[in-house]
Amino acid sequence: MLRYLIRRFMIMIPTLFFTSAIIFTVINLSPTDYFSNYVAELQAQGEKADMSRVEFLKREYGFDKPPVERYFLWVGGLLHGDYGYSFEYQLPVKDVVGDRLYLTILVSFSTILFTWLIAFPIGIYSATHQYSWADYGLTTLGLLGLAIPHFLLALLFMYFANVWFGLSIGGLMDPQYLNASMSWGKVRSVLAHVWIPVLIIGTAGTGAMIRTVRANLLEELQKQYVTTARAKGLHPFRILIKYPLRLAMNFFISDIGSILPSVVSGAELVAIVLSLQTTGPLLIHALQTQDMYLAGSFLMFLATLTIVGVLISDIALAFLDPRIRLQGGAR
Amino acid sequence: MNALPPSSGKLVHYVSDAPFDVQSVKRLTPEQERVYLASQWRLMWWKFKRHRLAVVASLVLLVLYGTIPFSEFLAPYNGSTRNTDFIRSPPQKMHLFHDGQFVGPFVYGKDYRLNMTDLKRDYTVNHANLQRIRFFCHGDPYQFWGLVPADVHLMCPADGGTLFLLGSDRLGRDVLSRMVYGARISLTVGLIGISISFLLGITIGGLAGYYGGWFDLLSQRAIEIVHSIPHIPLWLALAAVMPVTWSPMLVYFGITVILGLMDWTGLARAVRAKLLSLREEDYVLAARLMGAGTPRVLFRHLLPGFISHLIASATITIPSMILGETALSFLGLGLRPPVISWGVMLNEAQNMNVVALYPWLMLPVVPVILVILTFNFLGDGLRDAADPYN
Numbered sequence: 001m002l003r004y005l006i007r008r009f010m011i012m013i014p015t016l017f018f019t020s021a022i023i024f025t026v027i028n029l030s031p032t033d034y035f036s037n038y039v040a041e042l043q044a045q046g047e048k049a050d051m052s053r054v055e056f057l058k059r060e061y062g063f064d065k066p067p068v069e070r071y072f073l074w075v076g077g078l079l080h081g082d083y084g085y086s087f088e089y090q091l092p093v094k095d096v097v098g099d100r101l102y103l104t105i106l107v108s109f110s111t112i113l114f115t116w117l118i119a120f121p122i123g124i125y126s127a128t129h130q131y132s133w134a135d136y137g138l139t140t141l142g143l144l145g146l147a148i149p150h151f152l153l154a155l156l157f158m159y160f161a162n163v164w165f166g167l168s169i170g171g172l173m174d175p176q177y178l179n180a181s182m183s184w185g186k187v188r189s190v191l192a193h194v195w196i197p198v199l200i201i202g203t204a205g206t207g208a209m210i211r212t213v214r215a216n217l218l219e220e221l222q223k224q225y226v227t228t229a230r231a232k233g234l235h236p237f238r239i240l241i242k243y244p245l246r247l248a249m250n251f252f253i254s255d256i257g258s259i260l261p262s263v264v265s266g267a268e269l270v271a272i273v274l275s276l277q278t279t280g281p282l283l284i285h286a287l288q289t290q291d292m293y294l295a296g297s298f299l300m301f302l303a304t305l306t307i308v309g310v311l312i313s314d315i316a317l318a319f320l321d322p323r324i325r326l327q328g329g330a331r
Numbered sequence: 332m333n334a335l336p337p338s339s340g341k342l343v344h345y346v347s348d349a350p351f352d353v354q355s356v357k358r359l360t361p362e363q364e365r366v367y368l369a370s371q372w373r374l375m376w377w378k379f380k381r382h383r384l385a386v387v388a389s390l391v392l393l394v395l396y397g398t399i400p401f402s403e404f405l406a407p408y409n410g411s412t413r414n415t416d417f418i419r420s421p422p423q424k425m426h427l428f429h430d431g432q433f434v435g436p437f438v439y440g441k442d443y444r445l446n447m448t449d450l451k452r453d454y455t456v457n458h459a460n461l462q463r464i465r466f467f468c469h470g471d472p473y474q475f476w477g478l479v480p481a482d483v484h485l486m487c488p489a490d491g492g493t494l495f496l497l498g499s500d501r502l503g504r505d506v507l508s509r510m511v512y513g514a515r516i517s518l519t520v521g522l523i524g525i526s527i528s529f530l531l532g533i534t535i536g537g538l539a540g541y542y543g544g545w546f547d548l549l550s551q552r553a554i555e556i557v558h559s560i561p562h563i564p565l566w567l568a569l570a571a572v573m574p575v576t577w578s579p580m581l582v583y584f585g586i587t588v589i590l591g592l593m594d595w596t597g598l599a600r601a602v603r604a605k606l607l608s609l610r611e612e613d614y615v616l617a618a619r620l621m622g623a624g625t626p627r628v629l630f631r632h633l634l635p636g637f638i639s640h641l642i643a644s645a646t647i648t649i650p651s652m653i654l655g656e657t658a659l660s661f662l663g664l665g666l667r668p669p670v671i672s673w674g675v676m677l678n679e680a681q682n683m684n685v686v687a688l689y690p691w692l693m694l695p696v697v698p699v700i701l702v703i704l705t706f707n708f709l710g711d712g713l714r715d716a717a718d719p720y721n
Contacts, residue, residue, distance in 0.1 A: 011552070019556045026565065029572045136384060139711070140704070147650070147703035149657050151681065152696055159686040211707075215714065268564075269658060273681075284662070287567045299564055306559035 004318055012311060019303045020078070024071045027287075027296045034087045034290045057087070074293070078300060084293030088286065093297050097279060104278040106190070107267060110198045112259060115205040122206075123213025128240065130218060142210040145203030154200050154273040161196075197274055201267050205259070213248065220244035250320065256313040375639060378716040385712020388705035395702065399515050400476070405485050406508035407494050409471040410671045414493065414503035416443065420454050422498040422506075422691050429461055437463045440492060451688070462492035498691035500679060509671050510695055516672035518702065520587050520656045521649035527591025529645055532598025539599070540606025541629060547603070554596040562593055566655065570664040579670040586665055590652045601644055605637040639717035646710035650703035657699060673699050 035054050065073075077084060083093035122142065126135040220226070221244050229239045268280030275281070279298060286295040359367060369377070380386060398405055408414075423438040440460030444453045470487035474480055488494035497507040539550040566589060573585045609615065610633065618632050653673075659665030660674030661681060668675060676695040679685070685692045 015552050015555055015559075018552065019559055022556060023560065026568045026572075029568070131381070140384075143704050143707045144700070146707065147654075147700040149654060149661070149677065149696065149699065151658070151661050152677065152693065155681065155683070155686055159683060211711070215711075218715075268561075269661065283564055284567060287564060295564070295568075299560065302561050302564075303556075303559040306561075307555065310555060310559070 005315065008311060008314055012307060015307055016304065019307065020075055020300055021071065023296055023299045023303065024067075024074065027290075027292050027299075028067055034292060037290060038087070074296065078297065083297035083301075086286070086291055086294040088289055088291040088294065093294050096294060097282070097298065100277055100279045100282060103190070103276070104267070104280070107194060107197055107201070107276070107278055110194055111201045111205065111267070114198050114202040115209050115259075118202070119206045119209035119213060123210045124217060124240070124245070126210065127214045127217035127221065139210060139214065142207035144207070146207030148203070150200060150204065151269045151273050153203065154197075154270045157196060157200060158274065197267065197270055197276055200270050200274075213252065216248040216252070217244055220247050250317060253313050253316050253320065256309055256316075259309075371635075375716040379712050382708075382712035382715055384708045385715075388708035388712070391701070391705045392709060395514060395698070395705075396518060398511060399518060402512050402515055403473040403475055403481070404483060406505070406511040407470065407484055407486055407488065407496075408505040408508040409473055410504070410509050410512035411669075412471050412504060412508075414499060414505075416503070417441070417454075417493055417495065417499050418503045419452060419501055419689050419692075420493070420495050420499045420503070421689075423493070423495050425464070425496060434461070435463060437461055437489075438492070438494060438496075460492075462489035462494075464494060465489060497694050498689070500676075500692055506676075506691060506694055509676055510673070510698060512671045513673045513676055513695060514698065516583060516666065516670060517653060517656060517674065517699070520583070520590065520672070521652040521706075523584075523587040524590035524594065524652040525645050525649050527588060528595035528598055528648070529641070531591070531595035533602055533641070535595070536599030536602030537606060537629060540603035541610060541625070541633075543607075550599065550603075554599055557593065557596050562655075565593065566590075566659055567662065567664060570659060579667055583666055583670060586656065586659060587652075590655050593655075594648055594652065597648065598641065598644060601640065602637070605640065606633060609633050609636055639713070643710055643714035643717045646706055646713055650706045653699065653702060653706075 035058055039051075039054060074084060083097075085091070086093050086096045089096045119142070122138050126138050129135050221240075223244075226239060226244060229243065230236065234242075267276075267278065268284055270276070271278045271280035272284065283295060283298050285291075286298070366374075403409070414420075420441060420443075423441065425436055425438060427433060427436060429437070440457045440462050441454040442457045442460075444455070445451075446453050465487050466485065468484060468487045469482045470484040472480065472482040486494070495505050495507070497505075497510070499505055500509070535550050535553075539547040569589045570586065573582055577585065615628060615632060618628050623631070656665055656672065657674035657677055660672065660678045663678065665678075666672050666675050673695040677693070677699075680692040680695070
């Protein structure tokens with residue numbers, strides 16, 4: 001087990017390295033950069049750009065150096081907690097992201113939790129009642145959530161909440177708490193708002209999850225040990241809980257790592273429509289304005305989160321399933 | 332088997348004189364024989380048929396894809412024909428009866444008035460203005476398949492009338508026609524994307540699963556890396572790289588390539604996992620002992636074992652590409668307006684005004700939902716059928 005853990009950790013290091021390299025490359029792929037856009041924009045407005053300042057910033061952030069060197073500067077900064085500087089906001093990335101990070105984590109985790117709570121019972125039911133009308137109905141409902149584009153659902157939600165209930169559901173908290181420090185009122189306000197994005201983002205994940213649970217469980221239910229257990233007179237429910245469900249869970253645990261990026265991606269569009277104070281809109285804006293350190297550091301953060309998620313799910317799998325642990329962890 | 336003699340009294344020595352058939356126990360009924368002798372694909376078809384929704388879904392998809400070659404003919408207008416007098420006209424209902432009398436399919440014309448208080452265009456139905464829909468008629472001219480000039484449509488508005496069954500958009504273009512044209516792009520984005528990811532997935536996953544070793548390790552890390560970067564930001568960054576000077580068609584191919592490049596990981600994983608378990612099978616060893624080379628083992632013996640699984644999982648990923656296209660177009664980074672796709676149409680439906688005042692502009696979401704649902708059902712059915720020996 002220890003050998004497996006060490007091996008797994010060692011593998012993570014090159015993964016992180018290459019991920020950062022890819023992110024850096026992708027962000028630098030564009031032929032223009034923030035400064036040239038900035039200068040061009042100012043000139044288009046008939047204003048004169050403060051070239052000395054631009055030159056200073058360019059030097060400060062190593063734009064005169066080759067990209068490879070710049071990359072190592074960036075990664076070196078990341079390693080000791082310096083996430084770089086946002087050109088757009090003229091603040092360190094850490095301060096720009098600030099509170100939004102917690103809200104993003106809150107929204108993402110509530111969404112995942114919501115998805116599991118809904119999808120598991122439905123998936124189990126559909127698998128045990130394959131081809132029944134309830135199976136068709138429930139899977140269709142789940143798929144409907146998958147099929148409706150998020151942004152449209154958010155838009156409709158916003159409109160009808162306003163028309164029918166007179167609710168304003170944009171944002172993640174009441175406006176007066178926006179820049180306020182933490183207080184009970186703020187927490188309550190956030191909790192009162194968070195369920196809407198969770199519901200909207202969760203719909204898609206639920207559909208996919210129902211299908212995964214159903215398919216995996218169905219595969220297990222067809223195996224002979226289930227027939228044996230039934231022939232020996234075990235109660236069907238007990239069989240289900242004791243054997244096939246546990247095996248079907250394996251797949252589910254290995255999925256924990258990859259669920260995060262999809263939740264984050266889905267959340268971005270919804271966050272834009274609902275104007276949530278999460279990181280999604282910030283990131284998209286940063287990508288559009290080529291605010292490279294903000295975008296890059298943030299993407300790197302999300303990627304790291306996922307890689308760690310995969311690591312956790314691998315370790316959990318190894319704990320739960322001796323076959324993986326003994327085979328040295330080839331998945 | 333012959334019946335035994337009656338068991339009354341003492342048993343006498345008895346030998347049945349009927350010829351003994353050794354196979355009698357093993358013989359199959361014709362019904363069983365049919366099942367046992369059926370080929371793999373036939374078994375799959377039988378199993379697929381049991382998933383009723385999947386059968387319906389495949390029919391719906393066939394119809395939808397069937398419209399692609401005939402968009403110009405099926406749409407009442409051309410995709411970019413502007414009717415400047417009828418901007419954001421609400422849908423016209425199709426009627427059959429006028430004043431209790433049967434007149435055949437027709438629509439009522441609309442009277443237009445600019446509401447001077449809020450500058451909104453008000454359309455009122457004019458019940459005196461009866462416009463019969465013409466069928467197999469001459470309408471907007473087009474180049475059929477870009478080659479043959481033609482102007483025949485399945486249906487067109489009455490002379491001097493209009494036919495906006497699903498309303499018109501902010502330039503007075505018919506939403507229904509645009510939806511028909513949009514199917515071309517939106518339905519094929521997924522196909523081209525999936526071909527790319529299929530190719531990548533099978534090659535990389537296949538090599539990794541069959542050879543293992545360092546290539547396996549490397550590809551596993553690559554998959555993990557691609558997987559760990561959230562998709563939408565990556566799309567965004569890649570879409571931003573495409574030069575603005577590219578023609579809409581090039582952008583379309585760029586987008587499909589991006590969608591495909593992001594999507595192969597799941598498939599590669601599935602291929603690898605299947606190969607890992609299949610390459611240890613006895614029949615593979617047998618093939619190798621008989622002198623089959625690697626390509627032959629791979630393609631002749633291993634691939635048929637799981638190609639059906641691959642097709643099933645590919646079917647399920649097509650919808651995510653279609654949704655990806657709408658998401659990118661929503662952000663304004665996907666396809667651009669001269670191109671008609673459902674995503675581009677929805678891009679115009681993304682503000683509150685539309686929801687409140689012109690809800691028919693959101694109608695392109697209906698085919699999106701329909702296609703995604705049907706692909707999912709089809710994929711489910713295929714997956715259930717993929718392993719027919721259960």
